[in-house]
Structures are given as C-alpha cells and as structure tokens.
Amino acid sequence: MIIALLIALVVLGGSAGDVFITKGMKQLGEISTLNVARLASILGRALTNRYFLIGVVFMAISYFSFLGALRRADLSLVLPATSISFVITTIGARFFLKENISAMRWAGILLVCIGVALISIPSQP
Amino acid sequence: MKTAAVLITAIVAQAFGDVCLTKGMKAIAALDSSGAGFSESISRVSHIALQAIQSPMVWAGTLLLIVFFVLFSAALSWADLSFVLPATAFGYVLNVAAGYYFLSELVSNTRWAGAVIITLGVLFVSRSGQRTVETPRGKLPLPGVAE
Numbered sequence: 001m002i003i004a005l006l007i008a009l010v011v012l013g014g015s016a017g018d019v020f021i022t023k024g025m026k027q028l029g030e031i032s033t034l035n036v037a038r039l040a041s042i043l044g045r046a047l048t049n050r051y052f053l054i055g056v057v058f059m060a061i062s063y064f065s066f067l068g069a070l071r072r073a074d075l076s077l078v079l080p081a082t083s084i085s086f087v088i089t090t091i092g093a094r095f096f097l098k099e100n101i102s103a104m105r106w107a108g109i110l111l112v113c114i115g116v117a118l119i120s121i122p123s124q125p
Numbered sequence: 126m127k128t129a130a131v132l133i134t135a136i137v138a139q140a141f142g143d144v145c146l147t148k149g150m151k152a153i154a155a156l157d158s159s160g161a162g163f164s165e166s167i168s169r170v171s172h173i174a175l176q177a178i179q180s181p182m183v184w185a186g187t188l189l190l191i192v193f194f195v196l197f198s199a200a201l202s203w204a205d206l207s208f209v210l211p212a213t214a215f216g217y218v219l220n221v222a223a224g225y226y227f228l229s230e231l232v233s234n235t236r237w238a239g240a241v242i243i244t245l246g247v248l249f250v251s252r253s254g255q256r257t258v259e260t261p262r263g264k265l266p267l268p269g270v271a272e
Contacts, residue, residue, distance in 0.1 A: 021198055022206040026258075030203035032127075046198065059194075067177075070147055071154045074230060086211055093207040100257035101207050108249030109207070111242055112214045118239030119221060 003078075006069040010082050013062030015089040017055045019096050024052030026097075083116030128204055128255055132212050135196035140219035142189030144227050149182030204255040211250040218243055 028045055046052050069078045090109055093099040101109075153176045177183045200209045218240040224230035 018206055018210060022201045025198055025202040028202055031199050032203075052198075063190075067146070067150060070150050071173075074147075074224075083217075086214065089210050090207045093205065093210075097206060098258055099205045099207045102253050102257075105207060105211075105250055105253035108246045108251075108253060109211045111246030111249060112211050113246075115239040115242030115244075115246055116214070116217055118242060119217060119236045120239075 003069055003072055006065045006072075007078065007082060009065035010062050010069065010078075011085040011088065013058045013060075013065065014082070015085050015092055017058035017062060018089050019092040020051050020055030020058060022055075022093070022097055024049040024055060027051065077120065083113055083120065086113055086116070128200060131196050131200050132209065135193045135200070136213055136216045136219060138189045138196070139193040139213070139216045140223050142186045142193060143216075143220055144223045145182050145186030145189060147186075147228060149177070149180040149186060152182070153177060153180065205257055208250060208253065208255045212247055214243055215247045 024046065027049060028042060031039075031042055033039065033042075066078070066082075086109055090101060090106075094101055153173060197209065197213065221232055221236055221240050225232045
C-alpha cells in the first residue's frame with residue numbers, strides 16, 4: 001500500500017515536473033552553444049525562471065518518493081511501475097504545451113508502455 | 126544529431142545513476158534492522174538521511190542523475206517533451222541489463238521481451254520528428270524531417 005502511494009507520487013510529481021520544466025526551457029529558447037560563459041548565463045536564467053523552478057519542486061517530490069520506494073522494493077519493480085507516466089506526461093504535453101502528437105508518435109509511446117508493463121512482471125525464481 | 130548525442134549521454138548517465146542509488150540505499154536498508162514500517166520516527170528518518178549523505182554510492186548516483194537532468198532539460202529547450210521523454214525510455218532497457226549484470230537481479234524472458242518492445246517503441250518515436258511547436262528562437266521544421 002505504501003509502495004503504491006509512493007509510486008503514485010513518483011508518477012504525478014514527475015509528469016507535472018516535466019511539463020513545467022519544458023515550459024521554462026522553451027521560454028529560454030534553443031540552446032545551440034558550447035561556449036562556457038554563454039552556457040553559464042543560460043543556467044542562470046533557467047534557475048530564475050518561474051516555470052522551471054516549479055518544475056524542479058515537483059521533480060524533488062517525485063525523487064524523494066522514488067528513494068523511499070527503492071528502500072522497500074527492487075529497482076527492477078519500482079522503475080517499470082512508473083511507466084504510466086509516459087501516457088500522463090504525453091497528455092499533459094498535448095494540452096498544456098500544445099504539442100502535436102502524431103499517430104506514429106502515439107504508436108511508439110504505446111509500444112514503450114507495453115514494453116515497460118512486460119518488464120514490470122517480476123521474475124519467478 | 127545534436128539531439129541524439131545529448132539524449133544518448135543522458136540515458137547512459139541515468140542508468141548508471143540508478144544502479145549506484147540502488148546499491149547505496151539497499152546497503153543502508155540492510156543495516157537498518159527495524160524493517161520498513163509506516164510509523165517511522167523522526168530520529169530514524171534523520172538517521173537514514175545522515176547515512177545516505179555519507180554514502181559514496183548515493184553521491185555518485187545523485188551526481189549522475191544531475192548530469193541526466195541537465196542534458197534532459199537542454200534537449201527540452203529545442204525538442205518536444207512528447208519526443209524527448211519516450212526517447213529516454215531506452216534507459217529502461219539499459220536498467221534491465223544493468224540490474225542483471227551489476228545488481229544480480231533475475232531477468233525473465235518476459236522482461237527481455239519487454240526490453241525489445243521498448244526499443245521498437247523508441248524507434249517509432251524517433252521517426253516522428255522532434256519538434257511540433259515553434260519556440261522563440263527556433264522555426265518549426267517540416268513534419269517528419271530529422272534535423
């Protein structure tokens with residue numbers, strides 16, 4: 001039960017975090033430099049971007065829930081169980097970021113979910 | 126090409142980061158004899174946090190996950206979230222392999238099959254173009270044209 005609760009926090013925190021971080025990074029614009037000074041300036045702008053910071057808070061909630069779950073179950077169970085976040089994040093990207101999800105992309109995302117579901121079946125000794 | 130290089134580096138860092146974190150946290154849990162109950166006292170939680178901060182494995186895992194996060198965020202500055210996220214799912218395949226080789230976890234045929242299907246899904250997503258919305262500094266490329 002507590003493992004299910006922790007996994008729900010991992011998924012919802014992670015999906016919300018991804019959407020907010022993408023919104024923040026898109027505001028900064030495409031990174032296309034390897035110049036250290038310019039990268040440092042981009043890092044500074046990211047760390048003061050409101051959407052980016054909200055995203056980081058959601059990520060932190062997800063991360064600490066993940067650590068808690070790992071203490072109670074195997075990595076090879078916890079990690080695949082969070083697979084539903086691919087669908088939830090994609091729906092978030094569709095509605096909040098106005099991304100255009102083609103049939104090809106949905107097919108790929110569904111294959112990823114099926115694969116992750118198969119992986120989540122625990123191995124019998 | 127830029128997207129591929131950034132995402133592949135990110136995925137490898139994440140897979141090794143997860144292995145290090147699991148090794149570190151499992152070692153701490155093994156020392157903790159009272160089991161994982163819901164009513165954890167504050168002193169016990171802070172005791173575990175103190176041990177985690179002192180564990181080189183937990184540090185290595187956390188640093189690798191920071192590397193993953195920086196590269197992941199960078200990719201999101203030009204590519205779709207609905208492209209970048211499923212592309213990083215290839216990390217699951219690496220995690221199964223890493224769990225098998227480094228953590229001695231059992232991997233059934235079903236789970237190897239899952240790894241193959243994920244790989245197929247990532248190939249589909251990688252064929253769907255990487256950007257469908259215009260960014261302030263990036264024009265929308267033609268649909269399906271790989272950059």
